[in-house]
Amino acid sequence: MRTGELPRSCAANERLHALIPGGGHTYAKGEDQFPEGLAPVITHGRGAHVWDVDGNDYIEYGSGLRAVSLGHAHPRVVEAVRRELERGSNFVRPSVLEIEAAERFLATVPTAEMVKFAKNGSDVTTAAVRLARAHTGHTRVAVCREQPFFSTDDWFIGTTPMDAGIPGQPTISFPYGDLAATEQVLRGGDVACLILEVETQTAPPPGYLTGLRELAHRYGALLIFDEMITGFRWSEAGAQGLYGVQPDLSTFGKALGNGFAVSALAGRREIMELGGLRDPRERVFLLSTTHGAETHSLAAAMAVMDTYAEEGIIARLHELGGRLADGVRAVAAGMGVADHVQVRGRASNLVFATLGPDLRPSPQYRTLFMRQLITGGVLGPSFVVSSALSEEDIDRTVDTVAQACAVYRKALDADDPAAWMGGRAVKPVFRKYA
Template identity: 55%
Template sequence: MNGDFRRSTELQQRLHELVPGGAHTYARGADQYPEGMAPVLTRGKGATVWDVDGNSYVEYGMGLRSVTLGHAYEPVIEAVRDELANGLSFSRPTELELRAAEDFLSLVPGADMVKFAKNGSDATTAAVRLARAATGRELVAICDQPFYSVDDWFIGTTPMDAGIPQSTVDSVHRFRYNDLDSLHDLLTAHSGQFAAVVLEAATALAEPAPGFLEGVRKLCDDHGTVLVFDEMITGFRWSAGGAQKCYGVTPDLSCWGKAMGNGFPISALAGKRQLMELGGLRTGEPRVFLLSTTHGPESMSLAAFRAVVKAYASEEPVRAMERAGRTLADGVNSAATDLGIAAHVSVIGRPSCLVFTTRDPEGHPSQAFRTLFLQELLRRGVLGQSFVISAAHTESDVQHTVDAAAEALSVYRKALEAGSVTGLLDGRPVAPALRRFAAPRRLERGRSS
């Protein structure tokens, strides 16, 4: 059982002195983990990671869903190693860029052109800019889903909107997933003003209702609005061709990232030729500054991407994730049922993208009870804010997780019976990553978590 986090805690304190928030991604922050139990990692292999204190964990979330083939997946590492000897960044395109584009477009038949970048926000913001240029409109409709970009147009809609001009905030409006009427009403109320409709075609928690995506497509066509699919999570986790291939609805533009490189930094904007060409040299229209990044086409990540494409063609990683995910969900949910707490803890979602719910004695979602569950999993060698799995998770990994979860749920039941986590949870509960103030996990100098 893991119990020593002293070195991790020391390094986390030093990170807070040098890096705002103590991590370079808010979702990786120490405030997302139990106090004094935020591991600082050293390496990973397959589905296992190790921290600076020598603890090992079966990991879930897998690099914020960016790793589907497993950490240090050898064919990807080998492809990158081979490319390193050729240099990484040049003053002109390489043949590798052409081959990678061909590979990508072979997976996404609804797209005619693609441009690579380094992070998902680059791609989604470029899509919004392109839609605005193509339509001459300003407003953007986004679905009520958690995250699209670090840029102003989206962050202005979150609680962390400090520094965002109000005019930017006012240009973005929300509609509800699986609610065509909410989108219809929005587009009708501002007729002729919406440049783009942006959504994830599906999420871990929500599949599209029959006719929903088709209805969104038609509404965009009827209103002359560009349809943008965010495929950051669904791409390579629903299928190599993303959600659009699963559900048979083709957007005008789609945005990709995360698992494209199995952890190597690469993203993409893809779409129809008549739109994408506005950022090129074969247009008479005013040119759109689409994507222009120094490191977008660096060879290492393109080589990793091509190796990922090859793996998806030969190894069926999505099927492996779905099979292991179903076993994991069934095992943990059975344990919760056996303990009589299935109404309070449950594993839900698409098998390749599982999350867990945590509820208090009254049945309300609870950060305190969530933190207790995380704490007990960490102590038993399971690391993750979710149960998002990879193709590298073995039967042994899944069984270890089910066993650890069963023990954690026994502690959870004690808290439910007591009506509180007091005496069972060490420290303060976790808090939402995107919140207006640092409280309730605000730190004073010298504190690490």
């Protein structure tokens, strides 16, 4: 029974911090991203639910940072992985699964002509940048300035407040949705690529993506779409499939493996062949990873692609997200906090905003809101759905949000969120000091 205390999770968090820098292997999953004393340590998950070491059952959102779109331990994915594990996972030469997975992926993402698999998003975005530099002869990378994350590698992390240990990088930025301002960036010269997420919380302006591609090519740069989040959420082929604009290179991961470690770099043959063995140009050391093509991860990816195609997963994600968004907006309005508790983004990729009395983002009110959700049995830093959620799960979530909004209203009326926070406020991932 939930009491608002997680003694075993708190003890497990202390062990994590003693052994692992940051207390985990992903900063976005850090204890500091959750209310004090309410950072559950998970034992297992099934479908849209997870359980912590204290024995609590939660409805989970944002599963695996958007990686588990079919739900935990999806039977079809697990069976595909089990079958390959019994046949060996890594060999001294490529396996036939590499052919099959590549064919399946390129059939799913028809804007690409070649693909190379890896294990994480940072590796493939950095490989895309390396290809762009080699192909164009330029050195500077232009990243979309409003978007939070592209890679753990120096070319991107050097642009964040967590830049200790990183030498100066030739990385610049451009604003989303503003072609004129982007052209000014490109006029500065030596830009190898523009890299961006096609869509975050709002749809691109009409003609923007086509215009961005034309601008990049006019100034001798490549256009790279980071489809880590949008891939297998906007459509099976990502946002490029939804909007019909072909990038030069694109990167996929997260939902591609439903929690198994697999990512993909895809793009035009002319560019991708720079990392191959049958091209006369100077070679690019593209991606060469011992575990990049483990058979069980590629089998997971193929099972995911088959499930999406056969079961209409994209439509279900949007249906579930739409039901959740409507419910949350209704109860927030009913409690008089619709201006302060907001649901944003595409239905398949919802986030929540928690605003203070000044209608600006508030870590204090986010802490209050998350505390109420977690003690009510809802876990997640977002409202990103998986297809494993049931309508009952959504309705229970909305009921929990209603209770959280009632507390939110009290805090606003008292102008004192601290009384309901239970400790320090949640913190941003990117900050100079811990």
